[in-house]
Amino acid sequence: MRKKVVARSLVGTMATLMAVSTVYAEEIVHDAQYNILERQHGEKWQAEDIEIDAKLAEIRDNNGGKRPNIVYILVDDLSYGQMGNRKMNHVMGVKTENINQFATEGLALERMYTEPSCTPTRAAMMTGRHPIRSGSSEVKVTLVGEGLSKEEVTIAEVLSEAGYNTSHVGKWHQGDIEESYPHNQGFDYAAFPAHQQVQLSLMTKEAAFANNLFGFEPSIQSNDFVIDDTFRPNGMVTGLEARKGEKAKEVAMPAGHVWSQADYHAMNVRYQAQAIEQLQELSKSEDPFYLQYWPLYPLNFVHDQTPNESLNGGFMAEKLQLLDTWFGEFLQEMDNLGITDNTIVVLMADNGLMYHYGGPSGLSELIYRGGKTDFLEGGIRTDAYVRWPAAIEANSSAGDIIHVSDLFTTLATIGQATDHIPRDRVIDGINQTPLLLNGEFHGRRDYVYVYQGFRLAAVVKDEFKMHMPAPGMPGAAAPVFNVYRDPREENAHIGMALWSGASFQDMIKRHQLTIEKYPHLPLGKGAPYSGIENLRPETEKLVADFMSWH
Amino acid sequence: MRKKVVARSLVGTMATLMAVSTVYAEEIVHDAQYNILERQHGEKWQAEDIEIDAKLAEIRDNNGGKRPNIVYILVDDLSYGQMGNRKMNHVMGVKTENINQFATEGLALERMYTEPSCTPTRAAMMTGRHPIRSGSSEVKVTLVGEGLSKEEVTIAEVLSEAGYNTSHVGKWHQGDIEESYPHNQGFDYAAFPAHQQVQLSLMTKEAAFANNLFGFEPSIQSNDFVIDDTFRPNGMVTGLEARKGEKAKEVAMPAGHVWSQADYHAMNVRYQAQAIEQLQELSKSEDPFYLQYWPLYPLNFVHDQTPNESLNGGFMAEKLQLLDTWFGEFLQEMDNLGITDNTIVVLMADNGLMYHYGGPSGLSELIYRGGKTDFLEGGIRTDAYVRWPAAIEANSSAGDIIHVSDLFTTLATIGQATDHIPRDRVIDGINQTPLLLNGEFHGRRDYVYVYQGFRLAAVVKDEFKMHMPAPGMPGAAAPVFNVYRDPREENAHIGMALWSGASFQDMIKRHQLTIEKYPHLPLGKGAPYSGIENLRPETEKLVADFMSWH
Numbered sequence A, B: 001m002r003k004k005v006v007a008r009s010l011v012g013t014m015a016t017l018m019a020v021s022t023v024y025a026e027e028i029v030h031d032a033q034y035n036i037l038e039r040q041h042g043e044k045w046q047a048e049d050i051e052i053d054a055k056l057a058e059i060r061d062n063n064g065g066k067r068p069n070i071v072y073i074l075v076d077d078l079s080y081g082q083m084g085n086r087k088m089n090h091v092m093g094v095k096t097e098n099i100n101q102f103a104t105e106g107l108a109l110e111r112m113y114t115e116p117s118c119t120p121t122r123a124a125m126m127t128g129r130h131p132i133r134s135g136s137s138e139v140k141v142t143l144v145g146e147g148l149s150k151e152e153v154t155i156a157e158v159l160s161e162a163g164y165n166t167s168h169v170g171k172w173h174q175g176d177i178e179e180s181y182p183h184n185q186g187f188d189y190a191a192f193p194a195h196q197q198v199q200l201s202l203m204t205k206e207a208a209f210a211n212n213l214f215g216f217e218p219s220i221q222s223n224d225f226v227i228d229d230t231f232r233p234n235g236m237v238t239g240l241e242a243r244k245g246e247k248a249k250e251v252a253m254p255a256g257h258v259w260s261q262a263d264y265h266a267m268n269v270r271y272q273a274q275a276i277e278q279l280q281e282l283s284k285s286e287d288p289f290y291l292q293y294w295p296l297y298p299l300n301f302v303h304d305q306t307p308n309e310s311l312n313g314g315f316m317a318e319k320l321q322l323l324d325t326w327f328g329e330f331l332q333e334m335d336n337l338g339i340t341d342n343t344i345v346v347l348m349a350d351n352g353l354m355y356h357y358g359g360p361s362g363l364s365e366l367i368y369r370g371g372k373t374d375f376l377e378g379g380i381r382t383d384a385y386v387r388w389p390a391a392i393e394a395n396s397s398a399g400d401i402i403h404v405s406d407l408f409t410t411l412a413t414i415g416q417a418t419d420h421i422p423r424d425r426v427i428d429g430i431n432q433t434p435l436l437l438n439g440e441f442h443g444r445r446d447y448v449y450v451y452q453g454f455r456l457a458a459v460v461k462d463e464f465k466m467h468m469p470a471p472g473m474p475g476a477a478a479p480v481f482n483v484y485r486d487p488r489e490e491n492a493h494i495g496m497a498l499w500s501g502a503s504f505q506d507m508i509k510r511h512q513l514t515i516e517k518y519p520h521l522p523l524g525k526g527a528p529y530s531g532i533e534n535l536r537p538e539t540e541k542l543v544a545d546f547m548s549w550h
Helices: A002-010 A016-024 A030-060 A085-094 A097-102 A118-127 A155-161 A197-202 A205-209 A263-284 A317-337 A353-362 A406-415 A432-439 A495-517 A537-547 B001-010 B014-024 B032-062 B088-094 B097-104 B118-127 B155-161 B197-202 B205-209 B261-282 B317-337 B355-361 B408-416 B433-438 B495-517 B538-545
Strands: A069-075 A107-109 A165-170 A188-192 A240-244 A289-294 A343-349 A386-387 A396-398 A447-450 A453-463 A466-467 A479-483 B067-073 B108-111 B165-170 B189-194 B239-243 B289-294 B345-349 B382-387 B397-398 B447-452 B455-459 B464-467 B479-480
Touching: A030 A432, A030 A495, A069 A118, A069 A406, A085 B088, A085 B397, A097 A317, A097 A386, A097 B108, A107 A432, A118 A155, A118 A406, A155 A165, A155 A289, A155 A406, A165 A263, A165 A537, A188 A263, A197 A263, A263 A289, A263 A317, A263 B165, A317 A343, A343 A406, A386 A432, A396 B088, A406 A432, A466 A495, A479 A495, B032 B433, B032 B495, B067 B118, B067 B317, B097 B317, B097 B345, B097 B382, B108 B433, B108 B538, B118 B155, B118 B317, B155 B408, B165 B261, B189 B261, B197 B261, B197 B479, B261 B289, B261 B317, B317 B345, B345 B408, B408 B433, B455 B495, B464 B495, B479 B495
Parallel strands: A069 A289, A069 A343, A107 A396, A165 A188, A165 A289, B067 B289, B067 B345, B108 B397, B165 B189, B165 B289
Antiparallel strands: A107 A386, A188 A240, A343 A386, A447 A453, A453 A466, A466 A479, B108 B382, B189 B239, B345 B382, B447 B455, B455 B464, B464 B479
C-alpha cells in the first residue's frame, strides 16, 4: 500500500519529487532504473495494483482465507528451449512430456532472465537482489569458508515471518559456512549437498574413465610427480540434513567410503523422495507452505551403467528425460493431496546449459548462443513456467522481460509478506504479480543489468541488448543487438544503434549511482563446514589443511 | 497391390530375389537404399499396407465414396522452428497464431527434409524425384530457356489422370518455357509468376534505396561506365494465368509500367484471393481436388510504406505474420465450405530461410545452422504440418525422417492414383501413408541423400549425418555429426564415427549404382517465354537479346 503513495508522488512536480525521498525510507528501495519506469506509469500501475489486491483477496476468500502454497522447482543448467516444448524435444531426441503438459497449464514466461551461473541465480532469487550486492557473484567449487551472509534476508525468511512453513530439498550452493545453510536462512527443514555436482558427479572414477575428467582420480594416470596432496581435495562433505535451530548432519556417507556415480544417483533419488515427503508433510498444516525443490539433475557428467531411454542417449539428456518423469510424479502427488488448485508452482532452470560437455552430454547450444557462465542469451535465458489454477490463465504465455529476482518480490506480494522485506538496501526484484494475473504486456520490467561474475557485461532494454564495449571504446560505439532479429547475437549493428548509445549510458550511470547510495554488502565468512556435527576424519583433515593458511 | 508381391519376394531366398527383377518392371522403381529397407521390413510393411488400405477404404465409404481433397501450401524460405510454435514466436517477436493452432490439429512432421533451394524442392515434390534426376537442381533467376521437362510426370498429372481436379496458385519457379508451365504439367488452372522474388521484390527502386540491392536500379548511382544494357535484364514477364490447353497471358502489367514493391504486394494479395476463389470453385465438383497454393510471402526484400504489426518489424518477419492471418482466412473458408473434415492440408516451407538478409529482414538462423542454399540442417529442415481430421490424429507429432519427394508417392497412394506413376525411372518418394495414419515410428525412410545443386553434399541416416569429405580425404574420416546431440553440426566426431564410415560409403555406392542403371533425364529446353500470348515490347526486346546468342 505504501508504495502507491510514492507512485502517485513520483508523477508529481519536482518539488514533490524532492519530498518523496523521506517516504522512501518506508518504501522498498529499487534501482533508479525502475523509478524511471514508475515515474512514467505510476498512476496506471497504482490502479492496477488495487485491482490485483482485490483479486488476491477474492482468491483467498475462495480458499477459506488461506494464502496459496508455493512450490519453486529450479533445475540445473538447461538453456531456453530445452524443456517444455514438443518441437524442441524432437530436435534434441528427448521427451519431456510432463513438463510440456505443465507448460500449457499456466503462464509460460518466455523472457525469463537469470544470472549466468548457479550460485548467483540462486542468490538473486533468495534475496531479490543482484548477487553483486550480496557478494554472491562467484561460483565456489570446493572449500571456501564463505557463504550467503546472515545479514541477507531470504524469501524463506520473508514468507516464514509472514506465517508460511518452509522447506528446502536439493541443490543449495550458497556456501560452506553455518550461517549460509538453508536451515539458517529461513527454512524449517533442509536436505542439501554442501557443494555441487563437480564434486558429486565429476570428481569420480567413472567420470575419469569416461574421459570427462582430467587427473583428479589417482588410478587413471601415474602420479609420480605429485608432491601436494591438497591440490586434489578429498574428503569434502556430501549431503546434509537439518531443521531450523539444529546443527547439520552429513547423511549416507560412512567414513572411508569413496563417493561414486552410484552415490550421486542415489542422492538424486533421495531428494526426489524427500521433496514428495515434504509436500505431504507441509500440506497437512493449516498454514500455507513454501517448498523449494532444486534437483541436481539433469546436470550430470557420466553415463550410469543402465540402459538409456532417450533417442539422444547423452549423459545429461538422459537425466533430463528422467527428471521429467520425476516431475510428473511430483505433480501427481499434488493432485493426490488435493492442493493443485491453490498452489503456485514455478518451474525453471537456473542458467543456460553447461555446454562445455557438448557432444557426449547430449545437450548443445539450441536457439541462443552461449551457455552457463556467458552473458549471451544462451547463458541467461531459461524456460520458466508458472501454474496457479486458481489465478493464472491456462495455456497463456508472455514475452515480457522478467528477472529471477522478481520472483522474490512477487511471491512476497502474493504471500502478503512484503512488510518483511528490508528497506535499508536495494531490492532489484520487481513485483510482477500483474504479469502473472493479467498476462502478457502487464510486466513492469523492460531492462536487465547482466553481470558476469563481478563485471557488468551487458544491458538489456526492450528488444535491444548492449554488450559492454571493450576498454577504450566509446560507449556510443558499443555493440548493440536486436534479440528478436538476431537471437544469436552475431551481428552487432553499431551504426544502426548509434541512437541508443546515450540512453544505454544513462542506464549504466543510474545503476552506478544507486550502488554508490547503497553500497554492496559483504559475503559471510567463517570456518568451512562450521555447524556440521559429524565430520568424517578425512573431512577433518581437509578442514585442517584449509585452516592452516587462514 | 503389386508392390506387396515384391515385398514378400524380397524377404525370400536368393533364388527368389533373382526372380524379382522381372517383377520390378511393374513396380515403382526406388533407390537401392530403399530396397535395403524393404528387404528387412517387407513382411511387416505388407501387413500394415493391407490395414492402411482398409482404413482408406473406410474413410472413403464415410464420405460417399469420395477420395479426400488435397491442399498443398508451400511457403517460401522459412527455417525449421519459424512457424507453428509459440515459444519460437516469442524468440522472434512474431505471432503465427493460426499456424500454431493448425499445428495442433493434425500431425506435425518434425523431421521433414527438403532440398536446399526453391526450384529443386518444388521439382522434388512435383516429380517425386531428386531434382538431380530431372535436371532441376539449379535455381534460375532470369531468362534461361529451360524448365521442367514434359517427360517428367508431376503429382498433378498423376492425380489428374486419376480423376482429381487440379489448380495451382502462386510461386512456381519451374522454368520459363511453355512445357514447364503448370497448366502444361497437369494443372487445369494456374496463376503464377514466370520467375521469382528476386525479380518481384528485389529488382526494385524501393529495395535499392533501402540498401538491399546493388546497382540494378539505375537511379541510385551514376551509370556512366555502363556499356552493356542487357546485363541488367529489364522487361521480364511477371504474373501469368492460364487454363490447361490454353496459351498463358501476362496479367496486371501494362506495357511500359515499371514494377515496384507495391506491385509485388498486390500480386501477393491477388494470389491469396485466387487461392480462396479456387477453393470455392473446386469444392463445387463431385470429384475431389488437388489445390496447390504456393505463396510468395514471406520472402520479401523491403519494407512497404505501411506501419508494421509485429514486435520484430523486419521486412520478412512482417510478411510472415501477415501470411499467418491469410492462412487463417484460407482455413476459415474451408470451414465455411464444409470441406475441412475430408481435406488433407499440408503446410510447409520449401527450404531454410534466406539468411543472407539476416538483420533487417527480421529472420535469422534459429535452431539449425545455415539456411537456403546450404546442405546444413538449417537449409533443408522445415516445419511441416499435415491435417486430415477424418484420418490423422489431432495434436500428434513424429520425429520420423521424411523427404519432400515422399509427398508425391504418399498423396498418389491416398488418391488411388499410383497406377499413373511411371515405372521407367527412379521415384525417390516413398509411400509414407503409414506414418500419416499410424503416427510416429511408422515412417519408412531412415536416410536422405542431400544434394547441393548437382553435388552430393551430405548423407543422413538415423541421427547421423555425414558431410562429404574434402577431395582426397578417405571416406572413413568424413565428418559425421549426431543431429540430436549437436543440432548445429558444429562438432564432427570423426574418431567416434569411424564405425559408420564404411556404412556411409555403402550407401553412396548403392545410390550411384541406381543412377548408372537409371540415368538422369535432361531439363526441358526451348525459347524463353514461349507460349505467352501477350508479351510486352520490352519483353520482346529481352527475348531478342537472349536469342541472339542461342
